[in-house]
Amino acid sequence: MTTSQLRELALRCRRHIVKMIHAAGAGHPGGSLSAIDMIAALYGNQLRFDVDNPNWDDRDRFIMSKGHASPAVYSILFEMGFIDEEDMMSFRKMGSVCQGHVDMKWTDGVDFSAGSLGMGLSFGLGCALAARMDSSDRNIWVMVGDGEIQEGQFWEAAMAADFHSAGRLNLIVDRNRIQNDDFVEVQMEVGDVAAKLSSFGWDVREIDGHNMEQVSEAILWSSTKTDSPTAIVAHTTKGKGVSFMEDNPSFHGKAPNDKELEMAMGELS
């Protein structure tokens, strides 16, 4: 896809995200909207997958560790053809394949059951080590939130990934600066994430996570660097694309009402 096609894809996903959260009356718009440009670029141009064979052994893996941003994942799975519109709009309803948090047991195309933060990088490391044992060149992508890396397990995994030279392991940190209760700097600042990961032995790049050229270039760089684990620290805006959600902690985990939906759709056109 061209950069402009990726932007169009991300815009459609943004509309899906807001609509499905509105329909569910609950969900996490802020972190879905901050992450979606990277996810669109990954699925649009990078990830190797087969919609007709979602469990294909040699597919690339996308592990959404910040599992509450599930609407972002469902929006792209809909765009790619893994799920239909009815599935997507039944988000959070009983029996829906679109569970509140992404769950590999429920949804074709989902590679990890998230919902408890801090676990995805470890899971990705396991996938990367298994791939190496199988002499497979499949790439493993893990996305975490910045609040999430307050979890100690994340750093256990970061240290282990370097020790095991997990070169096919690619991390994206969605540095949107807001977590559930408030800004990260208020709750417990995580500081210079790039420097920290770098000191753990990772190759790190920092980008503007909404600049599609930078996003695409960083993903390409990460995918071709296979001698050590790589991380993209993406500086993003929580709620990006909907003015009243942007940089607003109250839209971390709140659905828009009818009026807010209308306003959001007006902006996302």
Added chain:
Amino acid sequence: MSAPSTGGASRDGYGSALLRLAEDPRVVVLEADLGKSTKSCLFREANPERTVSLGIAEQNMVLVAAGMSSSGKIPFASTFAIFTERGFEQVRNGVARPGLVVHLCGSHGGIHTGTDGSSAQSIEDLALYRTIPGMTVIHPCDDLSAEELTIQLLHHDRPSYTRTARNKTPRMYDEVSCKDLKIGKGSRLREGSDIAIIACGVMVSEAIKAAEVLSSKGIEATVVDMHTIKPLDTELIDDLVETCGGIVTAEDHSVIGGLGSAVAEHVSYTGGVPIRMVGVSDRFGESGEPEELMELMGITHGDIISSCESILS
């Protein structure tokens, strides 16, 4: 049955099983520094390319195992029983919830662990893992049964937790009889219709000792090695309820939530016989030799005898 011979510890059986399982290329072993203790070191020495060392970081180990399982591997991850508990929520959310087949082993379970003291003596692990939907929970009584049951995990399609013990225990099986064991099926070691003793782990040999003393007093006890705590062999328990005058459970574990609780929960639906539990009564252990600690905690064959007599009186 023949007189028990002295064997190794159940953790030795686990180590031997891993070595045999290495024939299957899908099998991988994960360690969190304690491979020499859990005996996964035997696999590591023979198959370093399929052994993943993750350092003293149990939470990470559990999810690395989950990731490997999702990629077609059959992971066996082990550390001390007590330290598996540090990754409990990881087992719950990262392994069992998506139904990934990871086999977790906690060695050094129970107060039998001894002089390391209470920090190392897991007395709640069986209870914890039993609460997780879809989880199989195993606690073998000797090295040969631990080896056999671990071998069977290769074809087990659910996640599991196996507790092994640090110290040697008398063998309850020989090379032939251990082949009759099946995950999920209790093993009758002795028959008697007055009372039934259902035991697991290091308490199985104590149960046999108790049954022999009771026999000399004219009381005949059935003794069951309930090596699988979950799924519980309820058919066998129903049969014991029919044929015996009471049930005594015996475990090196808290009486809250372990084997005794599992048996009592089942019998609460069917009714029929009185039950007494021999186990650690809601307290922590301390340093000491295993035999001393068993005495202190009230989990010797003598305690099993008194519980049986109290039911029959």
